[in-house]
Amino acid sequence: MPRTVEKISFTEAKAKSTAWAITYGDMVTLLLSFFIMLLVIMNDAEKHIDRIINMLLDQTYNELNDQLKGNSYVSVDRVTKGVKITMASVGGDLFRSGKEELKPDFHPLIGQIGFIVKMSPIVGVHNDSTYKNFLIALNKRNKELAIEIRCEGHTDNVPLPKRLQTKFKDNWELSSARALNIVKLLSGFAGISEDKFSALGYGEFRPVETNDTAEGKAKNRRVDIYLDAYLVNKNEL
Numbered sequence: 001m002p003r004t005v006e007k008i009s010f011t012e013a014k015a016k017s018t019a020w021a022i023t024y025g026d027m028v029t030l031l032l033s034f035f036i037m038l039l040v041i042m043n044d045a046e047k048h049i050d051r052i053i054n055m056l057l058d059q060t061y062n063e064l065n066d067q068l069k070g071n072s073y074v075s076v077d078r079v080t081k082g083v084k085i086t087m088a089s090v091g092g093d094l095f096r097s098g099k100e101e102l103k104p105d106f107h108p109l110i111g112q113i114g115f116i117v118k119m120s121p122i123v124g125v126h127n128d129s130t131y132k133n134f135l136i137a138l139n140k141r142n143k144e145l146a147i148e149i150r151c152e153g154h155t156d157n158v159p160l161p162k163r164l165q166t167k168f169k170d171n172w173e174l175s176s177a178r179a180l181n182i183v184k185l186l187s188g189f190a191g192i193s194e195d196k197f198s199a200l201g202y203g204e205f206r207p208v209e210t211n212d213t214a215e216g217k218a219k220n221r222r223v224d225i226y227l228d229a230y231l232v233n234k235n236e237l
Helices: 010-017 019-068 104-118 129-140 171-190 214-220
Strands: 074-078 082-088 143-153 197-201 222-233
Touching: 019 074, 019 082, 019 104, 019 129, 019 222, 082 104, 082 214, 104 171, 129 143, 143 171, 171 197, 171 222
Parallel strands: 143 197
Antiparallel strands: 074 082, 082 222, 143 222
């Protein structure tokens, strides 16, 4: 008995030959949707972590500002990456002319700043059970919250006289030495490891006021202390 061959139209044959593409397309669409959702979730998680870091910095700023606002030598500002504490020579010089050592009269102030920083929410986050889940989330991402206390020294634009150039040849070197002196004092008073600190000097090159007046010069003779917090990969520590 002869075999019967089913006849199909060209349109039906074409539809059957491309049926797999529909299934494949659906699968690709589903995978794409999954990865988009995953990226959204990850992005939301990163934003949540950033919000917590900024909240800790806000709390630290409020504590520093509340406890130091009555001191005419100090101002506290909330900046992009952290908190800035400025010690300026308004009302009296912080340093003797041509010297890098902070005057002993200001050591209690440095001690107060160091204690507040040490006890601040951002520095003490690892000892606060409130942020246990936050730290676990960082650990899962192989991240660590890095804390840096950076001191930046500044001077006015008056050149060092020859008689004071025995140790420092210009304001740039002097401002760097003053910043390093503040770092050592802060580390000692606060009991914070020195690897959390850094020191920079800018001389007269970053004034905040005009150098044409005595008041402006006094504000430019300053040390800025930055308390920064940011995420790093654990293998970068």
